[in-house]
Amino acid sequence: MNAELSSDDLDFQDEVRRFLGSELPDDIRGRVESGGRLSKEQHVRWQKVVYERGWAGVNWPRQYGGTGWTPVQKHIFEKECARAYAPEFISFGLKMVGPVIYTFGTDEQKQRFLPSILSSDTWWCQGYSEPNAGSDLVALTTTAVRRGDHYVVNGAKTWTTYAHRADWMFCLVRTGAADVKSQEAITFLLIDMTSPGITVSPIITLDGAHEVNEVFLNDVKVPVDNRIGEENKGWSYAKFLLNHERTNIAKVAISRQRLSQLKSLLLVTPDGLGGFLSDDPAFSRKLAELEIELKALEFTELRTLSALSTGESPGPQSSILKVCGTEVAQRIDELFVEAAGMAGLPYRPDHYLGNAEVDQAGCVESYVNRTPWYFNNRKASIYGGSNEIQKNIIAKTVLGI
Ligand SMILES: Cc1cc2nc3c(=O)[nH]c(=O)nc-3n(C[C@H](O)[C@H](O)[C@H](O)COP(=O)(O)OP(=O)(O)OC[C@H]3O[C@@H](n4cnc5c(N)ncnc54)[C@H](O)[C@@H]3O)c2cc1C
Structure with a gap:
């Protein structure tokens, strides 16, 4: 694979850098750089700026308002956004x-839902997991009776990220016999999350943040017009979505940004x-190992993007990206905590959850x-x-075990 950028791609990279340099608000960049959490308002404000520029639908086809970018352009965009400390979408x-x-x-459905997804006027959450159906998702028991x-x-539903911020939930329900798995x-x-009968109850994660929730559905009326595709065929749409989700989960550009930080x-x-941790050979070795793994991951990601752009399904590569991408990201988190030493001990919700600014010039701060962040991630x-489940998929589809 030729990893050199063409002159067109270099022009595109300049264009993205100029855009980020002039349009990314300071308060948002500062939150991302310091590892603090963003408010919904900050996420929406940024996504709207990108939308106005016509770049919100990075992976979407042009006919639906997407960019129609090549795999390399998408890769450049993600890399530059991470480099500039822009928030992830x-x-x-x-x-x-x-x-x-x-x-x-x-x-x-396309006319009704796609424009407000692109413009970030509606927020969505994912109602797949249930208290007894996570890895074994097919065991889900939420019922929908026509x-x-x-x-x-x-x-x-449980672990529903941002259900408390969402306007809509895409949801898997059982439409056949309740006792047949x-x-x-x-x-x-x-x-629609405003439907009568929906209750959202917070789950606070290890880092003290409110990110995930339980969602209870009690006699919630959902119009048949809100069904995607055919009744009882939801599993194939759900799997299509999971393959996309896992490809996005690798977050190579973010890991690269964090490693350089x-x-x-x-x-x-x-x-x-009397010296600095940068002189420490043990730290340097760990950094070098991570850099090598990230490079390998970057090429796997490019291959996957290329397959997606020709209409192929990412297949087992998305599982490989998920496992390796998250393992590298968590090792970077560990190195941050190791380097922080005593400076990593105080819990400062005013900085992490609130809006207190972090002085990036000060080492301890x-x-x-x-x-x-380490706990959250x-x-x-x-x-x-889970990564164990991804390894099972890789074993079956790649190794044939
Ligand atoms: C922070 C967070 C956010 C989430 N957000 C969402 C969301 O927005 N929407 C949503 O629908 N879900 C969400 N999830 C749920 C997530 O998809 C599930 O937690 C995940 O699928 C695992 O399911 P489980 O928690 O029920 O664990 P279990 O399935 O009970 O697994 C427990 C452990 O056993 C292992 N295990 C299970 N089966 C096997 C097997 N066959 N072989 C080997 N090991 C196995 C698992 O790897 C895991 O380590 C979120 C989870 C978290 C932690």
Whole structure:
């Protein structure tokens, strides 16, 4: 594979850099750089800026308002956004349900839902997992019973990220017999979160943040028009979405950004022996190993993007990206905490959850959000299908075991 950028791609890279340099608001960049959490308002404000520029639908076809970019352009865009400390797009609308709707939805559903996903006017959450159906998703028991022109939905979803911020939820429900554990009895519904009968209850994660929730559905009426595709065929749409989700989960560009941030920090972090951690051979070795793995991952990501752009399914590569991408990201988190030492011990919710600014020039302050981030990101090897499950998929599809 030729990794050199063409002159057109270099021009595109300049264009993206100019855009980020002039349009990314300082407060948002500062939050991302310091590892603090962003408010919904900050996410929406940034996604709208990108939308106005016509770049929100990075992976979407042009006919639906997407960029129509080549795989290399998408790669450049993600890399430059990470390099500039732009926030990641919230993926539930733009990267998950959006592609499901434009691939399997009716014309009416496309017109109704796609524009507000692109403009970030509606926020989505993913209602797949249930208390007894995570890895074994097909065991889900939330039921939808058809009554004329609507379904009546009952059940409970869990770990639902941003359900408290979402306007809509894409949801897997059982439409066949409740006691039959079958992929053939699952349907994909779009549920308005303001519907009567929905209760959202927070789950606070290890870092003290409110990110995930339980969602209880009690006699929730959902119009049949909100069903994607055919009744009982939801499993195939769900799998299509999961493959996309896992490809996005690798986050190579973000890991590269964080590794380079860590390298700069080590230059000013005392090693306790009169020098700096950047001189420490043990640290240098760990950094070099991670850089090599990231490079390999970057090429796998490019191959996957290329396959996606020709209409191929990413297949087992998305599982490889998920496992390796999250393992590298978590090792970078560990190195941050190791480098922080005592500076990583105080918990400062005012910095992490609130809006207190972090002085990036001060070495101790720069580490303030790293330990909560480390705790939060333990999730990466669990969500989107745990890494153990991805290894099973790789064993079956690649190794034939
Ligand atoms: C922070 C966070 C956010 C999430 N956001 C969402 C969301 O927005 N929407 C949503 O629908 N879900 C979400 N999830 C749920 C996530 O997809 C599930 O947690 C995940 O699929 C694992 O399911 P489980 O938690 O039920 O664990 P279990 O399936 O009970 O697994 C427990 C452990 O056993 C292992 N295990 C299970 N089966 C096997 C097997 N066959 N072989 C080997 N090992 C196995 C697993 O790897 C895991 O380590 C989120 C999870 C987290 C942690």
